Amino acid sequence: RHPRRVGTQDQGTSSPETATLGPPQVETGSAQDPQAEADSSSLLSKHGLVDPLAGFAKRARLDPAITPSMAWIRERLDRADNNNKNKEQIVRLWPPSQDVLLQSIHNALAWKPQARNVPVLKFEYSDAAAQHNFDVLKQHDFDLDKIMMSDPHSPLRPGSEFRPVPILDAVFEHHPLWAKARATMLLGAHYYLSPLDDDLRRKDLEEAVLFGNHKSAIKHASATMETLKKEVSKGWQLPIPMKNLFDIPHLVLTPVGMAEQTKLQASGERRPDLRLTHNMSMVFKASGTSLNARVDSSKLSKCIYGFALSRFINAIVELRRRHPRCPIFLSKFDIKSAYRRVHLMGQAALQSCVSTQGLQQAEESVLALLGLCMTFGGRPNPAIFCEVSDCIVDLAIALSQCPNWSPALMPSSYAHVLKKPVQLPDDVPFAQARPSLVQPPVPEAGTADGFIDDVFSANVVTDRNAQADRLAQAVLLAMEVLGRPNSEFEPLLRDVLLSLEKPEAEGTPNERLVVLGWLLDTRRLRISLPEDKYIAWSNDTKAIINPPPSDHGYVYKGPMESLEGRFQNVATVIPLVGHFLNHVRAATRRAVQFGRTRLSTLEREQYIFWLSLLERARDGVSMNTVIHQ
Numbered sequence: 001r002h003p004r005r006v007g008t009q010d011q012g013t014s015s016p017e018t019a020t021l022g023p024p025q026v027e028t029g030s031a032q033d034p035q036a037e038a039d040s041s042s043l044l045s046k047h048g049l050v051d052p053l054a055g056f057a058k059r060a061r062l063d064p065a066i067t068p069s070m071a072w073i074r075e076r077l078d079r080a081d082n083n084n085k086n087k088e089q090i091v092r093l094w095p096p097s098q099d100v101l102l103q104s105i106h107n108a109l110a111w112k113p114q115a116r117n118v119p120v121l122k123f124e125y126s127d128a129a130a131q132h133n134f135d136v137l138k139q140h141d142f143d144l145d146k147i148m149m150s151d152p153h154s155p156l157r158p159g160s161e162f163r164p165v166p167i168l169d170a171v172f173e174h175h176p177l178w179a180k181a182r183a184t185m186l187l188g189a190h191y192y193l194s195p196l197d198d199d200l201r202r203k204d205l206e207e208a209v210l211f212g213n214h215k216s217a218i219k220h221a222s223a224t225m226e227t228l229k230k231e232v233s234k235g236w237q238l239p240i241p242m243k244n245l246f247d248i249p250h251l252v253l254t255p256v257g258m259a260e261q262t263k264l265q266a267s268g269e270r271r272p273d274l275r276l277t278h279n280m281s282m283v284f285k286a287s288g289t290s291l292n293a294r295v296d297s298s299k300l301s302k303c304i305y306g307f308a309l310s311r312f313i314n315a316i317v318e319l320r321r322r323h324p325r326c327p328i329f330l331s332k333f334d335i336k337s338a339y340r341r342v343h344l345m346g347q348a349a350l351q352s353c354v355s356t357q358g359l360q361q362a363e364e365s366v367l368a369l370l371g372l373c374m375t376f377g378g379r380p381n382p383a384i385f386c387e388v389s390d391c392i393v394d395l396a397i398a399l400s401q402c403p404n405w406s407p408a409l410m411p412s413s414y415a416h417v418l419k420k421p422v423q424l425p426d427d428v429p430f431a432q433a434r435p436s437l438v439q440p441p442v443p444e445a446g447t448a449d450g451f452i453d454d455v456f457s458a459n460v461v462t463d464r465n466a467q468a469d470r471l472a473q474a475v476l477l478a479m480e481v482l483g484r485p486n487s488e489f490e491p492l493l494r495d496v497l498l499s500l501e502k503p504e505a506e507g508t509p510n511e512r513l514v515v516l517g518w519l520l521d522t523r524r525l526r527i528s529l530p531e532d533k534y535i536a537w538s539n540d541t542k543a544i545i546n547p548p549p550s551d552h553g554y555v556y557k558g559p560m561e562s563l564e565g566r567f568q569n570v571a572t573v574i575p576l577v578g579h580f581l582n583h584v585r586a587a588t589r590r591a592v593q594f595g596r597t598r599l600s601t602l603e604r605e606q607y608i609f610w611l612s613l614l615e616r617a618r619d620g621v622s623m624n625t626v627i628h629q
Contacts, residue, residue, distance in 0.1 A: 116155045116489060168182075172391055201250070208253035218358045304390075314436065340374065395478040518573060528620030540559060545608060556595065
């Protein structure tokens, strides 16, 4: 991903170079001063590129409350996409010279946020707060953008979870994804939606009100309400009266559910857990469509999360090939409440509404909640957040390659979470890497990658790079550069960008670490299924092979769908076992169609065979068999 996503440049020079990188990315200039913006626009024009926000940054400096129309925003972004669609070259200016990069990071860290202002909207779960919010919306002609953009120091303003864009411009200017990430931080996340006739929308709204919420949410009503109230207190959900839903233009209501999950323990026992889900794929009869179905995916950035584990394993093997007897240390950090860091534009927020029907206690009222931040049910959200998280990962890689950067001289304030690196005994031999079909573009000292809210790194310790935690320190610093620290006064509950719940266990450099659900051993070059998952998945498989007598031989779609996904996960690490998914998929399709099914003899035998495949995954396979050969 580095330099696959972005161009590389000698850290000792600032001269640009050009190269063919397939479809070009939109670049944007710095908004720090008019001259810098003019120089950037001139450079973009020279190479035939268009800044999608050209002119807006200047106007925003003069009037922080300015809000361009939705048509203007869409037209500018569409023009940028169309203008660059057939270009073959992109100016490779990121990362800049190390002196420029380090100075920009130093300036970003020196910035201190002002105290946040109390929002004009109220974030309490009460009838009074809901009525107040509706009155404010009505006073502003139901223009959420105007309300959220009116106060530059409001916690509701788009980009308020990050450092100011003019400061980040100096760090990420010319990064291929920065133009869209910058637009999202300035204006909020934009959903490219096909239009929905207003009469059909109102009929869908009537149907949604009658439907209420999914049975899973009603079954766990107390936990669902607790979660929704917590989201209200953090400013993620805006309460409004249910009686006024039809008075708000463009509003779309979707049901919520509670996914029953389990947290696996080391013993193999699982503790029940629940996760709130927003069903934005709900199809209503009147329109015959859903919010997710109306998304124009062609205008979203290419999302590269799906191949993160494969890329990371290939990088580890490449590092071992270059350094046969040097330890490789792994670290992993979580971005706290990842999607919730990104505010939605008003149009998207109005179409991300949920209700508490069937969830409230006897003394509580039913309220509607407008989603002001991205949810985990929106189809565009992975691609939008990818634009932000990739900037963190690429900055960490660029930092680790700066010879003049020292974690001791420019540390992250999160550095205290790192403990002494954990190294395997000296008598554990170093497995040797086999030649790969291709040579991954892995930096000499190591690399990093990401999957939504997880950022993980591999750091090789050599004579030239004796720091086992250099990349881990770089990831922490990159997260701190992007995320806004808490101010002296925060009117709404807020956490910093780094999840502080388990960084000591996962962030401390280790030669063995669980990454994306798999135990990676860089000394032995093995990847294996953790013991707790092996026990849990095996028990689930046995429950399908031998259902309880009370079910009369039937197995149900929920457990079968879950287990098929787990088997597919195993197939990504041991590709050949995918051949033994045919009968599993056939049985699952039948269960989905009828709600339950009975297994044939052949299907039961295949599930029994999967018990041995899970055992093989637990014992582990060589990373050499997973790379491109």
